[in-house]
Amino acid sequence: MATRLLDRRSFSRRDFLQLGVSVGVAAGGGLLLGVSFKANSASEATSSGGITAAIRSAGSVIGGDGRVPAPGGDLAPNAFIRIDREGHVFIVVPKVEMGQGVYTSIPMLIAEELEVPLDNVTLQHAPPDAALYADGLLGMQVTGGSTSMRAMWEPMRRAGAVGRTLLLQAAAQAWGVDSAGCVARNAVVRHVASNRTLTYGQLVECAASLAMTPDLAKSIVLKSPSAFTIIGKPVKRLDSPEKLNGVARFGIDARPPGMVYAVVVNCPVIGGSLARVDDTVARAVPGVSQIVSLDNAVAAIGTHTWAAKTGASALAIEWNPGPNALMTTRTLVGDLQRASQRPGAVARKAGDVATAFSQASRKIEAVYELPFLAHATMEPMNCTVHLHDGRCEIWCGTQVPTRVVDAAAKITGLPPGQIVLHNALLGGGFGRRLEVDVLMQAVRIAQQVNAPVKVLWTREEDIQHDMYRPYYYDRIAAALDSSGKPAGWTHRITGSSIVARWAPAWFKNGLDPDAVEVADKLPYDIPAQLVDYVRQEPRGVPTAFWRGVGPTRSTFVVEGFIDELAHETKTDPVTYRRALLGRSPRLLHVLDVATRAAGWGSSLPTGSGRGVSVMNAFGSFFCMVVQVSVDNGEVRVERVVCAVDCGQVVNPDTVQAQVEGGAIFGLSAALFNQITFSNGRVEQSNFNDYRVMRINEAPHIDTHIVASSEAPGGMGEPGTAAVAPALVNAIFAASGRRVRRLPVGNQLQTSESA
Incomplete structure (x- = not known):
């Protein structure tokens, strides 16, 4: 295929700022695009009256005035x-590619409406510019929260439709005909009556000079799904060829001229600082040119990676352990247990909970726990920085380009316009690259190095100094009526608030909306509910979003507990759920599709079992069925069946890949992974003790995509969020042992989970 990634140096940020597109966020959260087109001369601008087209999205519009010529007279109808x-x-592409497929799916949206083949497309990273490239759902330039297709579905199609409309108009003018008699297909405009054709290349000069009049703006119509030729079809990933042949550039591939390497040793104790360092031996290592000390870290600078790593290993460092020198996981869990005894900020209150419990036939209660987790992206954390000539150049892969610019500007004192970001492909994000801690450290190191410096964290530094998925401690209870259905429900979530740090404006009245997501909007018909949240920060342990975040935790707890209620009432888990899902037909449908495909109810060998979970999150509806065997406490996942209703599917291949990758990611965490602390230090260090599921352990995964005409839902995180509860429910079906605390580990070989 001819599709390729374009080095951003061949088309500058200034070029795109001149395209006359403004983007903002409506009060209701919609993305706003105002597209303006300036004439190629002052006289043309005067004659056209500087008419601006405001492209409507989410019911609101914004716009500017005048038209700006595209570079070299090319047609650039928008940003x-x-x-x-x-x-x-x-x-x-206004989103960053980190394996989730947006470098294919977003071009598919534009190409569909622009009527161009995908193999004639060159892709480019969007520069950091929140005014042009903000996510309409999140209100900032960010890739995360499974919002890419949800936020871009209409705006990207409209962007393509604007271009198509201008090209049709240009062709109509050239032929002296009505544009309604012209059609576009495969980058060619054809006049239907005369069968005359003009290519897009022949039309761009005329199209670039057109004013977007109100009448022309009204003619912009999006294609109906029945007319789609690209959207909804399986498309091979456009970024795969260059990843396979080594041409694709990730952050770690940056090689500016004269670059040196920095390998960092961070203080091993959370919250500790540097006391003193003896670098005598390190400086004697061949290739080591410099040692840089920061408040809580030391970096060895070398002419190549091995020199820097060897030098870092030779450093004799004394640390001030700080206030957390005796901290352990047990300490942190004790804090959570005590905090969970007090009332929290109310996320949902419905019905009379007190009466429901006082009149209950039976009451069931449980405590569920999820551990700290690291991100462990396959591309270790890295950032290359060069401070020179009054500006700061940065090479990295980030989910938050504008935050990178702002952080660098704050540290260096330079204006944001003097910060140049070369964003790259991400070798895994999972929320880790929503953070700028490594960038900030790299800039501080670069301030002491007179050359471009690539700052690298080893795998050990990465895992032991990550920003972790919080430890959550959930108390949950249900009051069952005489028929065994839940009449009352209480759920108290206790844990760190990522939102309070990352997006303070979202944290209101003591409530973290991410931490309670899914829990605060149960799909089940339960008359009386009380869901609240207690914020408890873990003694200096930095916490951050981790693939699926709130829905990952809430779904594990809710779906595990629903299974407990089914068992308590001696009801089949699927039958029990079906009786409570009458108000959620889309969930009920995926439940039926997945369980039917998995052969639910058919016999299995002794020691084997199936578990089920359902979830509505990220705008998508999921059901997962996991089949396991348990032998002497050892769990083997044999099969995963998933049914997903994610609305209108853009690329079914991507949907399947996200389900499979998300399931493996979630199963790895649920079976094996946790971050634990002893004497203020993280005990895990690499993939030997922070495991990823091996290929021989990976189950067969069947994905069933439910046809839907609804707007697209998110796909990057649901697979991870929905799989863990189905896993532990399957373990219970196979072994009779209930797992309420992750990871599963060796719990089945002890009495702890009984």
Whole structure:
């Protein structure tokens, strides 16, 4: 395929800022695009009256005035598309690619409406510019929260439709006909009556000079799903060829001229600091050029990675352990247990909970716990920085480009316009690259190095100094009526608030909306509910979003506990759920699809079992069925069946890949992984004790995509969030042992989970 990634140096940020597109966020959360087109001369601008088209999205519009010529006279109708005179199409992708497929799916949206083949498209990273590239659901330029397709579904299609409309108008003018008699297909406009054709390349000069009049703006119509030729079809990943042949560039591949390498040793104790360092031996290592000390870290600078790593290992460092020198996991869990005894901020209150419990036939209660987790991205954390000539250049892969610019500006004192970010492909994100801690450290090191410096964290530094998924401690209870259905429900969530640090404006009245997601909007018909949240920060342990975040925790607890209620009432778990899902037909449908495909109810060998979970999160509806065997406490996952209703599917291949990757990610965490502390230090260090499921352990995964005409839902995180409860429910079916605390580990070989 001819599709390729374009080095951003060939088309500058200034070029795109001149395209005359403004993007903002409506009060209701919709993305706003105002597209303006300036004439190629002052006289043309005067004659056109500077008419601006405001493209409507989510019911609101914004706009500017005038028109700006595209670079070299190319057609650039908005901030996402440029077509040159040879007919080549350049698409700016406003989301970063970290394996989730947006470098294919977003171009599919634009190409569908622009009527160009995908193999004639060149892709480019969007530069950091929240005004142009903000996510309409999150209100900032960020890739995360499984929002890419949800936020981009309509705006990207409209971006393509604007370009198509201008090209049709240009062709109509050239032929002296009505544009309604022209059609576009495969980058060619054809006049239906005369069968005359013009390529996009032949039309761009005329199209670039057109004013977007109100009448022309009204003619912009999005295609109906029945007319789609690209959207909904399986498409091979556009970024795969360059990843396979080594051309694709990740942050770790940065090689600016004269670059040196820094390997960092961070203080091993959470919250500790540097006391003193003896670098005599380290400086004697061949290739080591410098030792840089920071408040809580030391970096060895070398002419190559091995020199820097060897030098870092030779450092004799004395640390001030700080206030957390005696901290352990037991200490932190004790804090959570005590905090969970007090009332929290109310996330949901419905019905008379007190009466429901006082009149209950039976009361069931439980405590569920989820551990700290690291992200452990396959590309270790890295960042290359060069401070020179009054500016700061940065090479990295980040989910938050504008935050990188702002953080660098704050540290260096330079204006944001003097910060140049070369964003790259991400070798895994999972929320880790929503943070700028490594960037901040790299900039501080670069302030002491007179050359471009690539700062690298070893795998050990990465796992032991991550920003972790919080430890959560959940108290949950249900009051059952005489028929065994829950009449009352209480759920108290206790843990760190990521939102309070990362997006303070979202944290209101003591409530973290992410921490309670799913728990605060149960799909089940339960008359009386009380869900509250207690914030308890873990003694200096940095916490951050981890793939699926709130829904990952809430779904594990809710779906595990629903299974407990089914067992208590001697009801089949699927039958029990079906009776409570009458108000959620989409969930009920995926439950039926998945369980039917998994052969629910058919016999299994002794020691084997199936478990089920359902989830509505990220705008998608999921059901997962996991089949396991348990032998002497050892769990083997044999099969995973997933049914997903994610609304209109853009690329079914991507949906399947996200389910499979998410399931493996979630199973690895649920079976094996936790971050524990002893004397203020993380005990895990690498993939030997922070495991990823091996290929021989991976189950067969069947994905069933439910056809839907609803708007697209998110797919990056649901697979991870939905799989753990189905796993532990399957373990119970196979062994009779209930797992309420992750990871599963060796719990089945002890009495702890009984």
